[in-house]
Amino acid sequence: MAVSAHERRTRILDVVRNAGSIRVVELAERLGIPAVTVRRDIAALAGEGRLERAHGTVSVRASEARGWRSGPGRVIGMLVPAVGAYFDDVVAGASAAAAAAGARVILGIAPYGADRDRAQIERLLDSDVDGLLLTPGWTPEEGLRGSDWLADLPVPAVLVERRAAPATPAAQLDAVCSNHRHGVLLALRRLSELGHKSVLLAARFDTRTAHEVRAGYTAAAHQLGLAELPVIDVSSSPGGEQELAALIAEAARSGARAVLVHNDQDAIQLPPLLRTHGITVPQDLALLAYDDVYASLSDPPLTAVAPPRSAVGAEALDLLLRRLKAGDSLPVHQLELLPTLKIRKSCGEPV
Template sequence: MTTSAQERRTRILDFLRGVSSIRVVELAAQLGIPAVTVRRDVAALADEGKLERTHGAVSLPVEGTDTVAGGGSQRLIGMLVPTVGKYFDEVVAGASAAATAAGARVILGIAPYGADSDRAQIERLVESDVDGLLLAPNWKPGPGLVGADWLAELPVPTVLVERRAEPDGPAAELDAVFSNHRHGALLALRRLSDLGHRSVLLAARRDTWTAHEVRAGYAEAVRYLALDELPVIDVPNTTDPGSAVDLGEVAAQIAGAVASGVRAVLVHNDQDAIQLPGLLRSHGLSVPHDLALLSYDDVYAALSDPPLTAVAPPKRAVGAGALELLLRRLHTGNTLPVHQIGLLPTLQIRASCRGSV
């Protein structure tokens, strides 16, 4: 016989009257109800102020205390990122600030590039009885972005952050908030085209979803703006274990292109771009006099000498938007259509670009 939601929730409250607190997974085992169902019931009861959740455990409210009701009340959100200290610092900061404003809390997991630990880290977050997940999985570009299908089987609502699944896979049905890096590449090339450059070189990595999108956006922008088609210079993938960074070789390839008449280059990302002006000087080239240099990410670009014009993805807005979308999903359930929201980068104009010579 099917048990109604009201009957299940009454059983949960009755059980909690006999214990001080209990983890959701243990509560589910005691009641013989699937954990995913208990999580939904617990979230609903918490929103009604009938129970409290702390660090993955649930209990009845202490008499005389207030429990805030609402879409973000007492929500615990798990967030997975591939790194901190660089690009994703701002994404995490945006999500954390939005969570605080909504009365929710973010707990962070890190699955480093190249470690193949996404699934293990996500399982740990789920075991912490999170209500939902914000995920930036370490998808490796290639023929399709592989490794996404199992995400569609997660037991809690999930929003992809700075990622978008392939349209023909199960994970394509997940909510997503991301920077439109293809538009960012178009911004960069349009700026250089407006300065008179018809040949714009791209030096880029291959190891991340952002790199994949920047490369695709560059190819689209070259066609759209009718620029010269040039081979892409591969920047070493420093996120791969054991890989060596040889930006000296990248600088040599750029110098060779300059000798052939190229006077502009877009570099992904700025951690690499800020090293190039010094390396190019050893080839007798100065930025921006001999070469216009534009970087992608705008994490360190302003600290370069000269300061670099840079594409700036809306990193904080992506984090905040993903958190807000997840809270809406938790509040409304399946009545909310799948949202896949691309936010447009901006271009920060600095001293590293000038017109073609």
């Protein structure tokens, strides 16, 4: 027979009263209840002023209830799949917004493909966070399936640069994302305005951004009346940048005069490599990058799509603080921020 929430919480209170103070993980083991359920019950009891949480431990409140931290003093856990490049700016945006609100961010990293999201989130919860900003390391092959457990987290959470699969429990989470399909449309529209009738796409496939860039390419080419060319798969090129340059050079010799490359870490290495094939940027080939992390440092500087990375982090943090304040009275928000196009020298003059 299933144990009711009231019965669970009564048992939790009994154990905590006897222990005085106990780690949440130990409490869950002692009761034989999943840790995520115990944390959810503790959060409810803390909100009622009956328990106090601090750094992964729980104790009975002997004085006025503190409840979940309100305003200044909130602690936000943030999960990202990597540091460096793209997510540095997302983290910086969230951290700056937290500081402005008197809160602070603690960071967890679960690399792509390592299947460590859940373990890292558990560690963040052990730090007694009030809420979570989550960028799980989901890959396009996995989709955003298998994420229903996120809906059972004991604290509010906002997905960052991620969306759960439609009609799943996790789809009811707040989310803040860049609209990468719009970013690709900006890129192809610029090249179309310069007179290009087709645009080659060289893109990764192993991240959500890459998936959205590829989908955006097909949609934008159709919308703008551009010929859709076979996509060059950046991720699976065993020869690295040299092979990528060779494939683009071969396409250029077959008539391609413009290429969009995701991401710009790959794109900035192409101009000197293409010169070894007798192709100069932008005279022979217009080159446009996606991400704009390093694009301005290329020679020549690359025109690039710039997702609003810092703003995504800040907006997600602000949304989480609103959720913590308003609770379920705030409708679920799933926001998309539009990238911009940074015009530099790598696309040249109209053809």
